[in-house]
Amino acid sequence: xxxxxxxxxxxxxxxxxxxxxxxxxxxxxxxxxxxxxxxxxxxxxxxxxxxxxxxxxxxxxxxxxxxxxxxxxxxxxxxxxxxxxxxxxxxxxxxxxxxxxxxxxxx
Numbered sequence: 541x542x543x544x545x546x547x548x549x550x551x552x553x554x555x556x557x558x559x560x561x562x563x564x565x566x567x568x569x570x571x572x573x574x575x576x577x578x579x580x581x582x583x584x585x586x587x588x589x590x591x592x593x594x595x596x597x598x599x600x601x602x603x604x605x606x607x608x609x610x611x612x613x614x615x616x617x618x619x620x621x622x623x624x625x626x627x628x629x630x631x632x633x634x635x636x637x638x639x640x641x642x643x644x645x646x647x
Contacts (some may be wrong), residue, residue, distance in 0.1 A: 564570050582590070600608045 597608070
């Protein structure tokens with residue numbers, strides 16, 4: 541017996557991903573945030589990697605400032621490359637993200 545076409549509460553709705561995002565953002569006032577821990581005590585190799593990355597970022601800023609600034613996120617004193625974040629996170633970027641209520645009025 542197949543339940544593929546039976547009406548049930550868990551049946552998948554025919555709604556686009558874009559529409560779901562619109563409802564979550566506009567009607568529910570929620571935003572997707574990603575929070576990660578950044579190690580405070582770095583090994584020599586980690587420190588050297590940050591120096592190398594920083595030098596590379598400076599070159600990128602000098603070459604293509606607008607494009608560079610649109611691809612990087614800063615918070616506090618930390619600069620995080622979105623590309624390296626996606627590939628380096630042990631559980632993947634999606635698993636590090638969650639939805640939260642967004643306040644339109646600032647602090």
